[in-house]
Amino acid sequence: MTETNSRSATPPTSHGRIFADRHIGPDSAELDRILHVVGVATLDDLAIKCVPASILDESSGGVSEGLGTLPEPVGEHDALAELADRAAQNTVATSMIGLGYYDTLTPPVITRGILENPAWYTAYTPYQPEISQGRLEALLNFQTMVADLTGMEVANASMLDEATAAAEAMTLLRRANRTSKSPRFVVDTDVFPQTLAVLETRAEPLGIELVHHDLSHGLPDGDFFGVLAQIPGASGRLMDHRALTASAHEAGALVAVGADLLALTLVTPPGESGADVCFGTTQRFGVPMGYGGPHAGYLAVHSAHSRQLPGRLVGVSVDADGDLAYRLALQTREQHIRREKATSNICTAQVLLAIVAAMYASYHGSDGLRFIAHQVNSRARALAAGLRQSGIELASDTFFDTVTASVPGRARDVVGAAKKSGINLRLIDEDTVGISCDETTTVGHIASVLDAFGATPTTTDAAESIPGSLVRTSDFLTHPAFTRHRTETSMLRYLRMLSDKDIALDRSMIPLGSCTMKLNATAEMESITWPQFARLHPFAPDADTVGIRSIIADVEKWLVDITGYDAVSLQPNAGSQGEYAGLLAIRNYHLGRGDQHRDICLIPSSAHGTNAASAVMVGMKVVVVSCRTNGDVDVDDLRAKITQHADSLAAIMITYPSTHGVYEHEIDDICAAVHDAGGQVYVDGANLNALVGLARPGRFGGDVSHLNLHKTFCIPHGGGGPGIGPIGVRAHLQPYLPGHPLREGLGGGAPVAAAPFGSASILTITWAYIRMMGAVGVRKATLTAIASANYIARRLDEHFPVLYTGDNGMVAHECILDVRELTKRTGVTVDDVAKRLADYGFHAPTMSFPVAGTLMVEPTESENLDEIDAFCDAMIAIRAEIDRVGSGEWPVEDNPLRGAPHTARSLVGEWNHPYTREEAVFPASVTTRAKVWPAVRRIDGAHGDRNLVCSCPPIEAFA
Known part of the structure; x- marks a missing residue:
């Protein structure tokens, strides 16, 4: 190999020992080609051209100002050896602490087949259902399991943990109860303390008055909209809730019951006792305690409340051939569409852990x-x-x-x-x-x-x-999904069959803008199943948890260095929870200063929908700030809104780089204007992968940010979770970081999750990433991601115009391709393009967000030039197909794009289309790639929403 083609300028003897060379896709020669197309000579030149000089950190030798305190990088084996040393500092005692966390025996076939299998953990949220049928079926099994065990009719596809599920149950009851105007909510004194604490956190900003009462003595006096109990209680007590539920209903209140699913195999389920909502955790179904997480919570309701159910819901529909197919149902409930009217701010769920529980x-x-x-x-x-x-x-x-x-x-x-x-x-x-x-x-x-x-x-x-x-008398888990796979051979093949129906990162690039589907390296993932981490109870004595707490301390410090903030809380167990925790800190800061009147949150029209939903959840009022035609925040409109609401301004939430994939050059002016009016600046960290090593939000004007560790810092998406959304804050907000009733020494604020450090066991992934990349590596990763996005923008702009660019004609780490004019001229929609990409072997980019009729593309630094070019070639080939529709060669309603995706079965039999079978499934650029066969044809989402089926259909449906 010549030096020009080598991965780096390091001597051959060290090749492969530098992890950054394994993580970053383009080698030196490929990077030179990328930079040539982009029009810059070096990555440093790219940084200067893209990032505003006012916020760009100075750098020397590839190390940015502020990152000099990160440790020198080590290789994969050295990092694993260090992790092993930390693991050895933990003591895996026999845990009989309880409180919703229990040791469990994960079947090895599930550990190896799911938790340690990249086909499962590198998958994305199943928004493209035709290439997500495997994980959708697994999630439908989860919903069926929960519904069967609780005696309810509809369950969602998982919650973040038991405590937040309880909080969602409380707000669901408030929405669903149309007869009671009371703000009072009765909570049994025998619930878990961490559940009570999170209920208190959620209730206060929403004006809900919690009434603590021993329900073994009946209901309290007065009016209330809902009642929450738990079976078994924190004390272990089993209580028959039938009379209590009947009394609550007579009083005009609805009832939520937290229930242990293993107990419900022997005990009458709440759904048979009259409960309206059931919530809890599935942790003890094969999911290790992991010092607090991640675990899949659950929430279940009767059919009457199915459209009030927050979170994701898998349903059954049909595809273009009339065959049964699965997809996410009722997506119009989601926060990205409903924004401040959303029922919840939940974005990430706990899919990977829900699948483990379902397979258990x-x-x-x-x-x-x-x-x-x-x-x-x-x-x-x-x-x-x-x-x-x-x-x-x-x-x-x-x-x-x-x-x-x-x-x-x-x-x-x-x-x-x-x-x-x-x-x-x-x-x-x-x-x-x-x-x-x-x-x-x-x-x-x-x-x-x-x-x-x-x-x-x-x-x-x-x-x-x-x-x-x-004593339970009803049957449960009678569906073949729960009766067929008793042997390891059967389970092994079932898991393989399901994963073969999906496109995950182990098969091809997932170019999702705003979601950052980067490499989840094996060395980063390896330690999550080690018992020294996995079998730790979150409330274990400190003497038992020295190793994992040292990892937590490292991650906190490194994130402080990277972001420029003064303190970090790792408790939020999803990006949405990080948003909530950050806004809660801002709210409590204002209240602590006596500024009770500050309740206005400014949010640009382009922002993630979770921003608006989170603001409402902490009791703020959302005021939308317009964007200019180039996608930037309209600073004139911002100043007008600040003037209008100066006395009541609490905060602005701004994503940087912007949701449109651009470095806005007025970011420091925006932050200063809000600060001058007495407000706080929340910088959404969704796009932090374009900032690490280049600019620090805690230094260019941010007061608080949440950081998506499942994006920028390599924790995998897992098909839609787990996620971690820690928050970084400036010193004046540090007293308001989340605390915990069972853990001293955390922040003085209210807890937002059940466990003190959230999903602690997967922090080893982020630890390993930073430890192996070092300051030079993380900065190069950021710049390579930006270079690759600009390369795609250059290659595709003449075929699909790039909607927004910055002052120098550059994008950040993602670009938006505009399909709207093509749709007007040809009738081919953004959906057609997305589905057609499956025939080319690619997952689609992000569709219609933040602009309807567009595709947002993010390559990440992990993809090499061959894969990036293959994606670009596929998009260019698709544009040629669109032109054939536009010319009239193919009719609008019958062409390879409208017919996509094509299954192997669709080729069999009579063929009445104006395009050939070969054009359908082997377009030119596919011939050199391993063929991916979608499991189903295009799915009819509207049919599924009209005929809502959210549990496993009877076996006859498959006939």
Whole structure:
């Protein structure tokens, strides 16, 4: 290999040891070609031409000002060795703490087949359903599992965690209750403390008054719009909620019940007890605790409330051939369309973890789950019997897995004695200890716990702990999806069959603007399944979690360095949660200064829809700022709105680079104008992949930003989650960072997620990325992404005009291709282009956002020039096909674009189209690429919305 074709100028002996050369797609020769087309000589020249000089950090030797404190990069094996050292600093004790987090045994076929399989973890949200049928089917299984176990009719495709699911249940009840005008919401005193804390966070800005009440004594006096209970309760108590629910309905209130799905295999589900909403977590269905996450929460309702359900909902429709097909249903509910009228700001869900939970249920089936549940309950009963025999008082005689014991004055001693045996119990107070059993609990564990109490195992049969009136009698998980895959061979093939129906990043480039589908390197992913990280309880003693907390501290510090902020909170477990937490900090800052009147949030018309939804959720009023024809914020309109609302201005939310993919040169003026009026500047970090190493929002005017670790910092999208959306803040907002009721030393603000550090176990991915890239590597990644986007803009502009560019004719890390004029002239729509790309083997760019009738393209730094050119060639070939429609050679309603995507089955039999079979499935540029066969033809979304089916259809539907 000659030096000009090598990956870098480093000696051959070190080639491959520099991770940045593995992560960044174009080699030196390819990069030279890219820069030549773009019209600059070097990456540094590109930075000067693209980024406004007023915000551009100075750099020397490839290191930007502010990044000098990042450690020198190491290779993949060295980084893994360091992670192994950190892992060794953790202690994996037997966790019997409970509180919604339980150890679980993930079937190895699921660990290897999903969690460690890039076909699953590199996939994107299934907005292009024809090439997402595998993960859509898996999510439909999840919805069916939740609906069956809860006794409800409709479940969504996952929530972020149990606490935020509870908060969404509360607001859903408020929307759905058309008869009650009361602001009061009753919450049982026996809910998990972290759930109560998040409910309090959500309630206060919305004017909801929480009423804490012991529901075992019935309902409180007065009016209220809703009631929230939990089964089992935090104490472990099982309570029959039928009478309570009936009383609430008589009082004009609706009822939400949080329920443990494993318990519901033995206990009557809330849907059969009259509950209107059911929420919870699926963590103990094979998803490791991971020091708090990520886990898939759930939310389920009866059909009457299906259109009030927040989050994503997978439904069943038909394709162009009338065959059954899956797609996301009722998408008009989503925040990108409804904005400040959205029912929720949820954007990322927990798809990857929801799929793990669904496959856990599929692998075990109803009989297997009942067996696990009986075993868990028998361990808890044996524990209770031994404690009773020793005269120890229990909080309740009815329970599933958790026993709460009263030991006046000696609770700390009991917990300490258990710790010496390698077991963590829950210290409730000085007189009370909580013990939770799970599927890993053994007879030996029970004996050790009893010994810590000074008790001994009983020799008599333990009394039943589930009352006969609460025993479940209904069937569940009877669909073939939960009865067919009992053997590993069957499950292995099922997972492969599903993944073959999808296009993920392991098959081709996913050029999604605004979503940054970059490489999720194997070395970054490897540690997430290590037990030293995966089996940590989020409320474990600090002595057990030294290693993971050191990783958390590193990530916090590095993100401070990269962003220029003064402090970071890692608690928000999605970008939407980061937005919410950041705006909440701004709100509480104003309130702390006595500025209760500051409630106006300015948002450009081009902004992500989550911005407006988040602002409303923290009690702000949205005022839209216009954009100019070039896509920039209209600064004149901004100044007019600031003048109009000067006394009540709370904040502006601005995405930088802009949602239009441009570095706006007036960003510092915008920030200054808002600050001069007493407002705060929220810089949305969705496009941070175009800033790292070049400019720091905390230094050019931002007061707070959320950072999408699942975009810029390599945590994978996983088919629509997990995500992490930490926030960085300036020092004056630091006191308002999220705190937690079970964790001291965090911020003084209200918690926004169930776990203190959110989805902590996947922070090792971001840690590994930064550790291996170093200051030079992250800056080069940013500049390469910008170079590649400008290269695409140059190559495609004559075929699909680039809608917006900056002052120097440059785009940032993404570009918008305008299809609107072509649609007017030919009738070919942006949907046609997107679906046709599947025949070429590509996932479509982002459709119609932020401008209807356009495609937003983002190549990321991970794609080499061959792949970028292949995408450009496909788009140019598609333009030629559009021209054939425009010339009349192909009719508007029957051409390869309108007929796309084409399945293998569609080729069989009579062919009545004016284009050939070969033109349908083997357009010229596909012949050199591995053929991707879409699983279904174009799906009829409207049919599915009219005929809403959100659980697995009967087997006859497949006949």
